[in-house]
Amino acid sequence: METNKNETDPRQNPLPDDILKHVRIAAANLAAAYGVPECDVDDFVQRICLRVADAAAAYDPGRNVKYGTFARRAVDFAVRDIERELARRRRRAPETVSLDAPLSPDSAECAGDAIPAPADELEARMLEIDIRIVLDLLPERERRAAVLLLEGRNTREIPVLLGIARSTFMAEVLPAVRRTFREELGLQTKNGRDDE
Numbered sequence: 245m246e247t248n249k250n251e252t253d254p255r256q257n258p259l260p261d262d263i264l265k266h267v268r269i270a271a272a273n274l275a276a277a278y279g280v281p282e283c284d285v286d287d288f289v290q291r292i293c294l295r296v297a298d299a300a301a302a303y304d305p306g307r308n309v310k311y312g313t314f315a316r317r318a319v320d321f322a323v324r325d326i327e328r329e330l331a332r333r334r335r336r337a338p339e340t341v342s343l344d345a346p347l348s349p350d351s352a353e354c355a356g357d358a359i360p361a362p363a364d365e366l367e368a369r370m371l372e373i374d375i376r377i378v379l380d381l382l383p384e385r386e387r388r389a390a391v392l393l394l395e396g397r398n399t400r401e402i403p404v405l406l407g408i409a410r411s412t413f414m415a416e417v418l419p420a421v422r423r424t425f426r427e428e429l430g431l432q433t434k435n436g437r438d439d440e
Contacts, residue, residue, distance in 0.1 A: 258300035259293055263315045267292045270323045278330045288326060295322035378428045382421065389413065390421045 259267070271288035274280065280288075299318035303311060375394070379387050385406060392402045403413040 258297045258315070260312075260315075262312065263296065263319065264293070266316055267296070267319055270319055274323060274326055274330070278327075278334070280330070291326060292319055292322040295319075295325075374429055378425055381428065382424055386417055386421050386424070389417045390425070393421065 267289055271285050271292060274288055275282065275285045296315050296318045299321075300311075300315070303314055305311070379390055382390060385408075388406060389402055392405060397405070399414065399418070400410065403410040406413065406417070408417070
């Protein structure tokens with residue numbers, strides 16, 4: 245079979261300009277449909293391009309399918325995969341938890357108990373430095389938990405991300421993190437006690 249002289253060899257250039265244009269349009273449409281920030285469009289383009297490049301290795305010109313058609317189908321499959329992932333994220337999006345909400349139904353302590361309100365910019369910067377120092381003092385598991393707490397993750401997500409049971413997290417990890425922060429930063433609970 246004679247190959248078309250206008251077609252590029254996918255092994256040399258898996259993303260000709262027309263396919264790259266198709267990728268960019270698909271990524272922009274994805275971002276618009278799912279309300280994704282503009283900065284994530286480039287991530288979508290990259291993921292789709294990688295998928296097309298992987299597919300190009302499997303392209304067989306002997307099957308009488310033009311590479312352009314083959315690549316567009318690879319783009320469409322990549323877009324569908326990303327759409328499924330975005331839809332899954334939207335369904336699983338955890339509820340936003342207030343720092344003033346109790347950590348558990350039987351506890352009066354709140355997630356925000358350990359976070360003082362800085363009076364000014366300098367205090368905020370000093371607090372950030374203090375937090376980094378305290379994080380360095382924590383064992384690996386507690387450090388990862390503290391970072392996730394500081395990122396705003398909730399107590400249902402964190403044990404899953406750490407690969408531990410929620411009961412272990414609530415009984416061992418969270419109290420250890422709180423205790424270390426209280427001791428090192430001199431913080432108190434709402435009721436004024438230093439211990440739990």
